[in-house]
Amino acid sequence: MILACHNINKSFGEHLIVQDGSFHIEDREKAALVGINGAGKSTIFKMIMGEEPSDGGEVILAKGKTIGYLAQHQNLSLGNTIYEELKTAKSQLIEMEQQIRSIELELKNLSKEALKERLETYNRLVSTFEAMNGYAYESEITGVLKGLGFQESDFSKRTDTLSGGQKTRVSLGKLLLTQPDILLLDEPTNHLDLHSISWLETYLLNYTGAVFIVSHDRFFLNRVVTKVVEIEQGHIRMYSGNYKAYAEKKQQIRDAQLKEYLNQQREIKHQQAVIEKLRSFNREKSIKRAESREKMLEKISPVEKPSETVSEMHLTLEPSFISGNDVLTVEQLSKGFDSKILFKDVSFEIKRGEHIAVIGGNGTGKTTLLKILNQVISADAGSFTLGSKVKIGYYDQEHHVLHDDKTIFDEISDDYPTLNNTQIRNTLAAFQFTGDEVFQLIGKLSGGEKGRVSLAKLMLSEANFLILDEPTNHLDITSKEILEHALNEYTGTVLYVSHDRYFINQTANRILELVNQTFVNYIGNYDYYLEKKEELTAAYAPSSAVLPTDTASTTVPASDAKLSWQEQKELQAKERKRKNALKKTEEQITLLEERNQVIDQLMTQEEVYSNSVRCQELSEERHSNDCKLEELYEQWETLAE
Structure with missing residues (x-):
């Protein structure tokens, strides 16, 4: 376990965000935090980062582990270019490289005893530098920038001239390059085009640390995450699997809860009707039986009705009249x-x-x-x-x-x-x-x-x-x-x-x-x-x-x-038809070739080659197959071209 929240509580006045919420993220796990707008997803991230105080409970980060956070609003260093901003994520490597170069200059002027000690430091630094892939950090920066949709001509742009979306991409790139043990990403696909989102998916799937994501991009969540943490009406629940598995499981649970609720309501109404009927008899025994049933009803623990899955937003679109074709x-x-x-x-x-x-x-x-x-x-x-x-x-x-x-x-x-x-x-x-x-x-x-x-x-x-x-x-x-x-x-x-x-x-x-x-x-x-x-x-x-x-x-x-578009549609239909015909031709060729092999095998058997009539039949069949194969080979070549 790398991150855990135990019984966390948070409210803004009368507005409840979370009550006694608990969840955990395992090392290298890819998880999503989902909920409707206003449910408190960003607030939970801020509580994890210590930017927002909790009203109770505790947030635990495993000892010695680092955490990185991409918020929805970014603050970048003034005056830096895009490339310089991302280089700050590799400041430790850059400093180490400078130390290595400095020692290289010192070595020729040192005494034998001092040289030995300095070489030990030098070898240790070089070994660490290599282990951290130090010789490739510049190409790594370039790869991340291009993956996030920046062209090389953009690298020299100052960050204070960028749009909000560009700043988010720069901050995301910088965060990815720092490679913390757990990444907290709040809407990372906002402002990314399809190519960049696809690149980010692949990057996160191969990321060696843990990732905790807030996103409304269901395609992205389906590809990346293996666990979903849901916040709904102040309650937190965990589901294993991607977003699709979560949605299916949630619907199954809701259907079961609704069935249990409806069954209980049906039973309560039935008992109330029986009680009312018993009382209407107005006899001592029937009244006692009615009172007994009332006591049983009072002991029933009411099943809570599951919340509606339908949002408050109701959208109906319908044209007032039909257009031309x-x-x-x-x-x-x-x-x-x-x-x-x-x-x-x-x-x-x-x-x-x-x-x-x-x-x-x-x-x-x-x-x-x-x-x-x-x-x-x-x-x-x-x-x-x-x-x-x-x-x-x-x-x-x-x-x-x-x-x-x-x-x-x-x-x-x-x-x-x-x-x-x-x-x-x-x-x-x-x-x-x-x-x-x-x-x-x-x-x-x-x-x-x-x-x-x-x-x-x-x-x-x-x-x-x-x-x-x-x-x-x-x-x-x-x-x-x-x-x-x-x-x-x-x-x-x-x-x-x-x-x-x-x-x-x-x-x-x-x-x-x-x-x-x-x-x-x-x-x-x-x-x-x-x-x-x-x-x-x-x-x-x-x-x-x-x-x-x-x-x-x-x-x-x-x-x-x-x-x-009509011509392109026709061309695409022709291409599909060609591929289907090619596949069918290949299947026919395979069947005839296999049949010829069977005929050749039969012709070696004494009971066949000693029977002139049977031998003639097989010989004629093989000749017919060979003629058909010649036609099919020509047909295949035409289709393949």
Whole structure:
């Protein structure tokens, strides 16, 4: 055991965070801390780190063990570049290296006796330096920075010029390089793109220390953790397995508790009915029997009703009218900023009812595409056309569609003036805004609260084409599941940007990946994308397609990447058909070859070769097989090409 919390207690006024909570983390174990927003996950981390005092209980870190903490808000050294900031994580190695170099300079001037003593120190330092992989620390820093999505051109940027997300990535890289015995990571996948999240998963899976993670990324938790610590209504429970195993076990426990509760309620009602009937007889014996039953009822320990699994947030999305079949047509669209081209000459179509996820690395232009489609910014070249009766509902991750100087109530009433006071309050209550909370200023809200207001407006819009930019940001897992259900029930068309792979898997039936300045089309969910990524990227968006902006004189042949989505879909269907035919041909070849081997074996047996009729039959069968094999070999070569 490396970390344990015994009977910890914490409240903020009347708000209970945890009561008599206990859990432990074993050495090298990968565990998750889960719970709804506001349950107290970050508070527990702060209590472990001593940043927040507990009201009781104890936190125990194993003797001699080190702990590292990634909080949601970062403080970095002023004046350092990104690379210099990460080098501070290796200060011990750097200091050791300086000592080694210093001793090397001293050795030639020392007496024989002093030389022996100094060499012992030198050898000890070199041995420790090598054991700590000191000669590779610079490449280790570079590897971590690139894994977290930084380019070499970013290494020299000053940390005080970085965005909040970039600072978080720098802090995460610095923490990983210090390699403490246990890592506490609070939402480590925030601000990471899909490539960086995948890299972090692999890093943590191979990490030699323990890891304790707060995250709403279910795909990430399923891959990394082997234990889940849950905090719910002040109680802490531990479950073995990943997030999927936890969710299944929790549902099983809740179902059993609900069954026990309902059975007890049924028995209580039955006994109360019997008691009432006995009393109605109004006889001495029947009254005594009724009193006896009442005493038995009083001794029953009531089974607590399990809490509802449904969140307070209620989201229903439904278009007010149906659009035409052609929802969006994009033709030869290009966009860049300064000298950087984001995408160039891209064309695709979206049909009614499609649910499309746009994915790609940070800074590739995904959000820019959505802003162009919503006419927030203009494209450099190309055009797009909305289909007949298309009405857009836009969810902006930066919430530019909200007005900071308005109250939540006014934000809804100004956009939907036909709604009365009760209708507005009912809508906001569905998104967890009740009482005087509806009069809070938009500018004073947290990112998650602004997200809920934007979702409320989206629900009221009755749009038939939803364009969503990172809709799951700031949502807890329960709220994500509600949004997933709402989108899956939605009969309109959806185009969204997301880094949440689990969410994409649940809601997308098509994926557009923005890579190497173009879009690659995948007809399927995220699992299908992972299966086909390498093959389709090489076919439709090879890295050599990215050309310097000054090579205007170089002619580039028309790329398959610029085919319409319908053409790409047909090509992918042909490829699947070719592979199936190839597999079937190989199976037929194997069967005929095996049969020929059996015939050859039979022909060596006396009872066969001495029987002229049987011998003739087998000979003719083998000749027929050979003719079929010739045809199949030719067919196989054609399919293989």
